Amino acid sequence: MIDFPRMEAFLPEILESLDAHDMSVFPQGAGFRATSAFGETLLTPSDGLLTIELEARSGASLNRIRHSITGLIGFVAKSEQLEIEWEGDRVGKTFPPDLRILTVCDIQRLTPRMRRVVFHGEDLQRFDVRDQIHTRLLFQPEGADRPEWPMLDDAGCIIWPSGEQQLGSRVYTIRHVDGADGTMTIDFYDHGDTGPGTQWLRRVRPGDIVGALGPAAHGPKPARxxxxxxxxxxxxxxxxxxxxxxxxxxxxxxxxxxxxxxxxxxxxxxxxxxxxxxxxxxxxxxxxxxxxxxxxxxxxxxxxxxxxxxxxxxxxxxxxxxxxxxxxxxxxxxxxxxxxxxxxxxxxxxxxxxxxx
Ligand SMILES: Cc1cc2nc3c(=O)[nH]c(=O)nc-3n(C[C@H](O)[C@H](O)[C@H](O)COP(=O)(O)OP(=O)(O)OC[C@H]3O[C@@H](n4cnc5c(N)ncnc54)[C@H](O)[C@@H]3O)c2cc1C
CATH class of the missing domain: 3.40.50.80 (Nucleotide-binding domain of ferredoxin-NADP reductase (FNR) module)
Known part of the structure; x- marks a missing residue:
């Protein structure tokens, strides 16, 4: 449930964003139903309150939808500083079910500016799909002695480690993945500017670890x-x-x-x-x-x-x-x-x- 006094100004864009992010949105009763591969969402607006009901087949799918919905509403209505209260299953702080820890096993120079990094990880089957080809990588700070990873809060939002253990994170395409032998390959472009992704790329060595979230959908659809x-x-x-x-x-x-x-x-x-x-x-x-x-x-x-x-x-x-x-x-x-x-x-x-x- 969200206390959302200026909802009317934002609802059309929220619905459009959901529709653009692999959900199909259509009116239902007094509200809207959004369906996706992960489950169903019912959004019911009334008198400055937006009620959101989620239903999914597994805990991971539930977290996934919850995180997408929270992220999109928070992004579109950023000026409103909304607080979302969730009730029901899967409340409390959890290790993100989508998170995998990857170890760098090889680094190759493909071109003057492109580096191929091959990672090894456990349980990568979830990334080994054709239609979801992106991952969000989490970079540990340079020189960190002990890795710290984010957790999910009640709202499905990521709680990042605080203090000096600030993680950098950027989205990349999974160039190749083999769930059976536990390898994932990513090609990084060194664009020369100094963001956390480029800084990590310039210092990466075999044995370093990253976190990988996802995968996310942006893959091809059948066509001739x-x-x-x-x-x-x-x-x-x-x-x-x-x-x-x-x-x-x-x-x-x-x-x-x-x-x-x-x-x-x-x-x-x-x-x-x-x-x-x-x-x-x-x-x-x-x-x-x-x-x-x-x-x-x-x-x-x-x-x-x-x-x-x-x-x-x-x-x-x-x-x-x-x-x-x-x-x-x-x-x-x-x-x-x-x-x-x-x-x-x-x-x-x-x-x-x-x-x-
Ligand atoms: C779905 C998706 C898939 C992606 N797949 C890949 C991939 O497979 N390989 C890959 O290398 N990148 C990929 N990217 C792009 C990558 O996430 C961005 O380039 C990211 O900004 C790099 O982070 P950074 O920390 O180096 O720079 P940031 O901190 O984000 O930006 C710092 C500065 O660098 C500039 N900058 C950022 N990227 C570029 C660029 N490419 N060229 C020139 N200037 C840039 C910004 O404008 C900014 O001024 C993908 C992004 C998305 C959303």
Whole structure:
């Protein structure tokens, strides 16, 4: 239950955000029902109170939905400083069921700026799925003697270790995972700026540990024709999707990188062309023009589009897909992977404003 006096100003955007995050939202009675692969959510607004009821098949799924709902409402209505009180099963502080501890076993230099890190971990089967290809990594502070991990509170929100044990955390694509032999591979782009992800990448050594949360959904959907577009941060996703694709897949992958030395070889179906774009010394922004000039098929029934890149390109492409191509959202997975001039903390602090600009 949330005491939410200005709910009317935020509810439409909350429902839209839920709908954009792998839930299907539809009106039911006096409220709304949101269904996802993890369970059901009922949102009932009345007189400045929003009641949220969750139902899931397992504790892990319940935590998962609870965390998504809390995170999205908190983000969209950041200005309202809402407090969410939960009752029922799974209340109290818990070790996140989605969290795995990974040990670095190998580090390879793929290109001048791209590093491949291979991890080993127990019980990684949950990450070994085709349609959920992202993980949030948790980095221990440099020189920490004793690792500390986050816990989940009653609201499904993460409680981060406090004091000097501040953890850094960033989202990455799982380039490869093998649940049976307990390995996970992630390709990290060293973008040269100093966030916690880059700092960790520059000091990482075999034997270091990270936490991995997830996985989260942003994978491919079945299609005969695909357009994939991304920068270095989207490249691991594009390569993973194309390596696993059916031999008869057709389409185009547009990849913007710093320069020719950043190109990588990966397996792909014969009829998928790979087009490399080079920023050289420019700021980028090359992807959107190339996406626009693709030979868009009139029939969208066999089409899928996957986008992972900087926020401004992502936004231009998403609006083009929605307003000009008129591609249904079920045929698109498009995410902003980073935003020029803003760290992840800056984006979270700005809340909805950072993605509405
Ligand atoms: C779903 C998803 C999947 C992703 N997959 C991958 C992946 O597989 N590999 C990967 O390397 N990254 C990936 N990213 C991107 C990565 O999470 C961000 O680049 C992240 O900001 C890096 O954290 P940081 O601590 O280095 O920089 P931050 O502290 O977040 O930012 C510090 C500064 O660096 C700038 N910056 C951040 N990223 C970049 C960049 N890529 N290029 C230029 N400047 C940048 C910011 O604008 C800011 O000014 C993914 C992101 C998402 C959301």
């Amino acid at each position: 024709r695909m357009l994939l577009a991304g920068d270095e941060t989207g490249l691991p996703g594009i390569a993973r999707i194309l390596e696993a694709a059916a031999d008869d897949l057709e389409g185009l992958a547009i990849i913007e990188v710093a320069d020719r030395a950043e190109e990588q070889a990966f397996e792909k179906p014969e009829k998928v062309e790979v087009l490399w774009l080079y920023r050289e010394d420019g700021e980028g922004g090359l992807l959107a023009d190339r996406v626009r000039s693709w030979d868009w098929p009139a029939d969208h029934s066999e089409l899928f589009v996957w986008i992972g890149c900087e926020y401004h390109d992502f936004r231009t492409i998403r609006l083009f897909l929605r307003d000009e191509v008129k591609l249904h959202k079920s045929r698109i997975v498009a995410f902003s992977h980073w935003r020029r001039g803003m760290s992840e903390e800056d984006i979270v602090a700005a809340g909805g404003k950072a993605v509405a600009a």
